[in-house]
Amino acid sequence: MPTLIEAALISTGLGFMLAVPCIVETTPITMCLFFFLGVPLFSVGFLLYAYSVIKDLRVHGIL
């Protein structure tokens, strides 16, 4: 598996791990962790995925 996808999966996984406590019991700590770390981690994960897809399409001459 390409390294970029691995990094995206790790980033998104960490985001999910921060979302769980916030969903189970919302406190300022869990909310703060999710909003300030979880959401950026999701964004990083998605951006890495998008970048890897674009890169792959370019390699195959589609883009």
Place this chain on the structure above:
Amino acid sequence: MLLFVLGVAPALVTIATFGLSFQRAEQVRFCADCHTMTPWVDDLHNPQSKSLAATHFSNRWIVSDQCYTCHADYGFLGPIRTKLASMGHVARYYGFMKMPKQIRLYKPFPNANCLHCHGPAQNWRTNPAHVAVMKPLLAHQLSCVTCHQPIHTPKV
């Protein structure tokens, strides 16, 4: 599959968590989670307290989410502005931003926050004390809290 795991699922989780946590963040116990607020919440829960907040709480004039009900600015963007401001409070509390030495409102307490509930009430509209100052009250030239004191009596 990867698109779902890395794109759709995080988006759905984010939307669900936003909705759920913002709704829960309206509860008094959420405000009470920050130790800075302890004196204010203690005053709210104190049945002996004569503060405006405590009487509203103990008499159940506001049934739930008592902090948020008074401190959300009513209007189209009011609740959103309030929630964004409270995210700033959380950031301050955990050290991302500079914490003020004294807690105070950003701006004078808007009458709209009181009138949201009291405004349509007949006993408020016909009260001679209110009738006498109705224009400045509605024009926000005279604050409700000028007469209705004390609002909070925290033991800090």
